Amino acid sequence: MSASGARTLAVVEATRFRGHDPEYHAYVQLLVGNVIAEARDQGWAVTRLAADEGEEALLQRTDGSDALVVVGGEDIDPAYYGAAGGYAYESRHLAVADAAQLALARRAVERRTPLLGICRGLQIVNVALGGTLVQDLGERSPHVNRGFPIPEVLTTHPVLLEPGSRVSELLGSGIVDVRSAHHQAVAALGAGLVVTGRAPDGHVEAVEHVDAPVLAVQWHPEDVAAPAGQLTALLGALRSGVAVAA
Template sequence: MGIQGRSLAVVEATRFRGDDPEYHGYVQLLVGAVIAEAQSQGWAVSRLAADDGVDALLARTEAADAIVVMGGEDIAPRFYGGSTGYPGESRHLETADEAQLALVRRAVERETPLLGICRGLQILNVAFGGTIVQHLGDDSTHRNHGVPIRQIMASHPVAIAEDSLTADLLGATSVDVQSAHHQAVDAVGSGLRVTGRAPDGHVEALEHETAPVIAVQWHPEDPGAPAGQLAALIAHLSGVQSAAVAAVA
């Protein structure tokens, strides 16, 4: 059976970033790419923000057949036992954090298909007791430093576990990715399995052990990402495994 008419909730932290219009504009490009790809696969897409709180987000996603949790600002440290004042700290949207954490937990409980992207991976990890490396350093290869926001994506390889859903979807155990993050998974949350790592060892992909929930730290929706990555990962949401990305040496 096809997915025509099935509902997909694309959830971002906030729709408004008036304090940083360049960043806001880039986020619109990334979210728009996810929506366009999902619609091309037959999904009826709802674009939602989490900053209206837990009750509002859970109500608006009650009937969703699948969910994408997008990238965005740093998660507030109180949700993973961290402290503020770290290098590179962004603003915190605690209401959105709390709502997305609740959404991810419900998705796992209900076994609702879910894809997390960048912050979405970190939300998944924190939702199940994981912690965060608060700053990878100014020499990190996970993003370009000191450049305009539209040039921030850095390319690097990721090794994918052979016996993982992520490898099945991407059709490869090594892929090049576009990333732009200054934080990463530290301790891995309960019930989660690491299925991708960067050359420096940092976690790049997670899967839930029992629920149809996967997440990547990179940005398959970036215009510079290898062709087919986003399509293959969104295909997961309908239970379609699509080897859409060729192996990268």
């Protein structure tokens, strides 16, 4: 809780600096900015943090946070889920940021801190709990528009939500449209997680923890073209102690 009495939300990204790719960096700033703006509209006192400051710093700076959001970004270093590099469309890896976010996700589960994961955030939650990743979904994957300018890489596709799940309670039962841009997905599921949303091709699009208030989605509810109300609902769930991740 902040000094003003507002509940505190830490929005955690991998890094604040992507000088090697200004177009990607600018688009990430737009997405993260949308998360922060919606959270502030909901009354959160928001702190924006970069995980590449290191594990010790991130854990210390989030120690008193009432809730967490782990947003999208680069591929997780495959060493953290027992795999090797050299796969198709491999991005750069930020091992220091990976270690910090993985530790943060594990602590959130242990402490029952509400956490929402978005895109990479879902993969962080899964790997933190011992899960693995499909390293590339293939050249014709419907989950990302290959070869397009950065603002156009997100694609729209349906997701079937599991009846009775937290995410279906938030977004409506049945099929919802989502905006996504990811070339990796859950392979083996982490301990304590259940799949609560799948794309038509069977790939995992939402997971929830069976006990802790942790929920993650593989898509981007914060995209400007996302269906109205998705980001509002997912962030609102954090306030009531129901967490989500992407």
